[in-house]
Amino acid sequence: MRHLIASFSIFAATLVTGQPAAADLRVLACEPEWASLVEILGGDNVTVNSATSGLQDPHRIQARPSLMAQARRADLLVCTGADLEIGWLPLLLRQSTNGAIQTGQPGNFAASDFVTMLDVPTRLDRSQGDIHPYGNPHVHLDPNNVAIVAHALADRLTELDPGNSARYLSRNEAFQARWSEAILNWEERAGPLRGLRVSIYHKSWVYLFNWLGIEEVATLEPKPGVPPSGAHLADVLARVQSQPVHAVIRASYQDDRASQWLADRAAIPKLVLPFTVGGSEDADDLFALFDTTVSLLLSVAE
């Protein structure tokens, strides 16, 4: 009975204030990599939800009712930005009735605002496929970018929840120390990956390849966001046969058939990389994501 009364008073408080009784900062991350980073920096001072899982294409989800309900209650929205979420986030923001997370508010954090973008197109035309005007948005696959975003995110958490600023900043300091050590370790292990030649499904890996010195020879999508066609696959096969590659790579959420086709025809290994936290069983946080990615790439480097 007492339990029931307690639950009811929490419910009533929630109804009245729109906030849970606990003083947690409620964070909605658009992608699991940022949810993982918020967890690391926010610890028990935040409650974090991710709008997408590691098995979903962040370009292509819908503004589902459940996301609307989450956005309504969020104090902070942490997204990639750079138009990655253009297909659903603007609608979600408008329908959320939540002034705190609108564009331009402190409660709206876009990771791509803080890093140097690669592949910024010089010409915009949809005949070039679904290209992003601000550059390739998959910035989290260079761990140096993650470190930069962590600094900015710690500052943002501090701004929104000044009472706990010391905690956010010290967690960030501890994270940065561990992270830079981890980067040294990954770079040392990834030495043999320099000059590795691969074929990919979608341009998801620009930042990873730029960091590790991997060369992208062919892309299975004829243009970004356009599913592979038979004619284009034949071109890719011809290119891969004249300029041999070590592997064909796709993210776990991308369609397998084209990669499998190329792997069979060109007799090269097919590699499924987690792409983000939760993209594979091993990749359960940011550290594990890069550990796994480097290990998987090394497995085809010999």
Added chain:
Amino acid sequence: MFEPRLPWILLLAAIPLSSHGQTTAQELAAVREELGELRRDYEARIAALEIRLETLLSAEAAPSPPQPRAAPRVSPVAAVNAYNPEIGLILDAEWREFSRNGADENIPGFPAGEEAGIGAEGLSLGESELNLYANIDTRFYGGTTLAFVDEDGESGVEIEEAYIETLALPAGLSLKAGRMFSPIGYLNIQHAHTDDFEDRPLPYRALLNNRYADDGVQLRWLAPTPLFLEVGAQVLRGEGFPASGAANGGKGAWTTFAHVGGDVGFSHSWQAGLSRLSGEVEQRETAGAVFTGETKVDIVDFVWKWAPNGNPTVRSFKLQAEYLRRNESGLLREGNVVGNLDVDQGGWYLQGIYQFRPQWRIGARYSTLRADDPGLLFENTVYDPGESRPRHVSAMVDWSSSEFGRLRLQYNRDSTSGDTDNQWLLQYIFSVGAHGAHRF
């Protein structure tokens, strides 16, 4: 602490001792041992220093940890045009072939609005839509959807929507004002270019003239609960069918609506709703019948979507159903029939859309209508359904060239009136420029 020459001093000090007979040999051995110990000690220390030097050097060569960049990226382009609204153009055209000569636009028993028909046979341009939307400032969003229509050789512009909406009212409230689609039911608020079939299901055509849109004010509240729950109400002018004549001093219609929704795991999501439209009808003229009175439409809607792991790029399924019921009561005047009418009409549809591979979808839809007999007095008026039981079955397949283009082939078996009509429809829908996110 040790000087490199120390062993030599010790060695020199030991030399004079060597001249002292038998003890000298033992002393010599002791000194040698001591000297060896010192040398080993020194070598170890030098090695340690060398390792330290090496690590310091390599650390210097390694990249320094990344520096935080406090300032966000600034776009080099700061042209005046950067503040222009998002501009999007929808292009749509059809090719319709009917088996029956000249489609009968009327559905027996249902006084229908102008848009309720299925369109002209042959080749024709549909509505081209121009969308202009943007955030107005930190508090408001707004814009307009203009439809370019061409009817009987006359081109014109219709304002489909033109509204402003608040972004930052407290407590989950939001206010919208202007001309807008009512969020009653599921399909009503969706723009036609996002529809899964070329035509709207029968109950929407017959009871709402395809959709209810009107001028007015809307208040909506989103509950702070993990389950999606929104409730809202509108006060509207009362000009859109089935309301008419902007009664009650131009406040002739009201709607109330509630939607709930959520996820089941990552692969399933759903939404359900309950809504009502109440309108005053003044001198509504349909097919020679003039009606003045009240109209009330109740809608129950349900939609369920599935995609493996919530990732709809390859395969997905959508099931959608709505039930609509309308009550009209008031004075009907048609020819020499004049009398007070009170009639219930209703209908429902059920449709499923399956995306079986990227870019390809198939779908099927069944919709039907039912109208009560309005009584002897109203025999052979627009409210008299006679023996007809309108039914409509559709099947479609569509191919999307990208998110911005779609070609659709649709077959309708249309039994809304006496004869069954076999209809073939070929349609394209293309989107140019900014393309807003679609609703769930």
